[in-house]
Amino acid sequence: MAESKQINEPLIYQCKISLKGLIPPIWRKVQVAGDIPLDKFHRVLQTVMGWGNYHSYRFIIEGITYGPSAEADPTLSDAAEVSLSQVSQTEGSKFIYIYDLADDWQHVVKIERILPPQPGVQYPICLAGQRACPPEECGGIWEYTNLLEIFKNPRHPEHREMIEQFGGDFDPEAFDLGRVNRALQPIRGTKIRSKAVNDTPPAWSEADSKLYQEIAAVAVPAREEQIAALLTLLPFNPAEPFRAVEVGCGEGFLAHALLDCFAQAQLVALDGSEEMRLQTARRLSAFGERVTVEPFDLFAGDWLAHVEGADCVVSSLVLHHLDDAEKQQLFAAIGERLSPRGVFLIADLIQPPRPEAGELFAAAWDRSAEAQALAQTGSKRLFEQFAQIGWNYYRFPDPMDKPSPLFEQLTWLKAAGFVVVDCFWLQAGHAIYGGYKASAGSATGGVSFTAALRSAQAALQAR
Ligand SMILES: C[S@@+](CC[C@H](N)C(=O)[O-])C[C@H]1O[C@@H](n2cnc3c(N)ncnc32)[C@H](O)[C@@H]1O
Numbered sequence: 001m002a003e004s005k006q007i008n009e010p011l012i013y014q015c016k017i018s019l020k021g022l023i024p025p026i027w028r029k030v031q032v033a034g035d036i037p038l039d040k041f042h043r044v045l046q047t048v049m050g051w052g053n054y055h056s057y058r059f060i061i062e063g064i065t066y067g068p069s070a071e072a073d074p075t076l077s078d079a080a081e082v083s084l085s086q087v088s089q090t091e092g093s094k095f096i097y098i099y100d101l102a103d104d105w106q107h108v109v110k111i112e113r114i115l116p117p118q119p120g121v122q123y124p125i126c127l128a129g130q131r132a133c134p135p136e137e138c139g140g141i142w143e144y145t146n147l148l149e150i151f152k153n154p155r156h157p158e159h160r161e162m163i164e165q166f167g168g169d170f171d172p173e174a175f176d177l178g179r180v181n182r183a184l185q186p187i188r189g190t191k192i193r194s195k196a197v198n199d200t201p202p203a204w205s206e207a208d209s210k211l212y213q214e215i216a217a218v219a220v221p222a223r224e225e226q227i228a229a230l231l232t233l234l235p236f237n238p239a240e241p242f243r244a245v246e247v248g249c250g251e252g253f254l255a256h257a258l259l260d261c262f263a264q265a266q267l268v269a270l271d272g273s274e275e276m277r278l279q280t281a282r283r284l285s286a287f288g289e290r291v292t293v294e295p296f297d298l299f300a301g302d303w304l305a306h307v308e309g310a311d312c313v314v315s316s317l318v319l320h321h322l323d324d325a326e327k328q329q330l331f332a333a334i335g336e337r338l339s340p341r342g343v344f345l346i347a348d349l350i351q352p353p354r355p356e357a358g359e360l361f362a363a364a365w366d367r368s369a370e371a372q373a374l375a376q377t378g379s380k381r382l383f384e385q386f387a388q389i390g391w392n393y394y395r396f397p398d399p400m401d402k403p404s405p406l407f408e409q410l411t412w413l414k415a416a417g418f419v420v421v422d423c424f425w426l427q428a429g430h431a432i433y434g435g436y437k438a439s440a441g442s443a444t445g446g447v448s449f450t451a452a453l454r455s456a457q458a459a460l461q462a463r
Pocket residue numbers: 204209212216247248249250251271272273276296297298299315316317318321
């Protein structure tokens with residue numbers, strides 16, 4: 001295996017990627033760490049070529065076909081299980097990468113050089129390239145060649161229709177190296193990490209916080225509705241005092257909506273990211289002493305002191321960083337500490353119990369992100385970013401994310417002493433579930449969904 005002599009310093013593979021059969025050629029030159037798994041290398045190829053990652057892919061290397069394990073095809077080897085350096089160890093060797101099995105875009109990947117990493121260089125990096133990759137869904141190599149002729153000829157009977165379909169601003173000669181490297185930035189800092197690249201367990205970083213802030217509005221399905229649902233499920237009257245803890249408050253949108261909706265609530269908002277805490281503290285400053293924003297480490301137990309005697313714990317998109325056993329322990333610790341009227345509500349990814357459910361979650365999440373991008377910005381750009389960085393866990397499992405099956409989590413909540421336990425909302429693999437310690441809620445009723453939605457909207461708009 002071609003690995004560096006220095007521990008934890010994989011050799012760098014310089015690859016030239018060319019779309020097969022096209023003249024003039026469409027190509028890119030990239031450098032990546034040799035220990036990158038092939039499924040992550042696929043994401044790098046998508047980003048540097050400019051594809052949208054809408055379709056499946058294959059690597060054909062020395063007669064073996066690699067692809068996504070989720071496809072459960074017995075003829076396919078799992079692309080997540082092998083690294084580039086395991087399948088290709090010689091300078092000058094070539095293999096095929098196919099994107100979109102219908103349009104059959106075949107790329108020749110040539111390993112030009114294998115070299116030591118350069119100090120200060122962040123990989124993957126794109127060194128050069130020429131020409132734009134063809135528009136998605138244009139039909140494949142022959143149709144694309146035909147399309148270029150139609151674009152060039154305003155008198156062609158299909159000229160107008162094709163311009164409308166594939167965009168008047170498409171320039172086949174365009175290639176912007178700076179833009180490609182900016183698009184690689186999130187891949188470098190965050191989701192591309194894998195156990196193979198780094199032996200320490202992957203953890204949330206400040207770069208992840210920045211990236212999440214950029215894409216959360218489209219990446220979180222029905223965010224406004226989720227916040228409103230969490231508030232509606234709280235068993236407290238809007239005028240009733242209670243003490244709440246939010247675990248992993250992020251930018252503080254849920255915290256803002258909760259304090260707005262429940263005028264007597266006190267809240268401790270916890271987050272491990274300084275960037276997130278700054279945003280939350282700024283956003284919640286108007287609530288004065290009703291809220292404190294504190295650092296915490298999800299994997300340490302000390303923050304549970306805040307839950308002692310509290311009436312409510314809420315958490316959104318955080319607890320999936322804990323594995324099954326850690327979740328189980330946390331549920332028990334929260335169950336023990338909450339007051340007798342206490343409630344624990346979680347909004348989070350859940351592990352699909354079957355591959356078919358995983359496919360549904362993946363597709364529904366993509367659809368939701370695409371629709372939200374179009375509705376909010378009139379463009380697909382944020383959806384494309386979501387796709388390129390592989391945020392959809394159900395398509396791109398990441399060692400940092402460990403969602404557990406919903407059914408198991410409900411049983412752990414029951415075992416932790418919650419009397420009423422259920423799932424209350426589910427969309428695109430994102431569920432809202434939790435447990436109540438008492439069977440009856442506030443005698444005077446909770447907050448209406450309409451009022452909760454108003455508070456959620458106000459919080460999300462107060463940026
Ligand atoms: C996906 S964001 C969700 C933020 C927010 N709750 C929301 O729904 O928008 C995950 C949050 O959990 C925090 N986080 C992740 N891992 C953590 C850890 N080990 N300790 C403390 N905070 C952590 C991050 O800083 C981030 O704010």
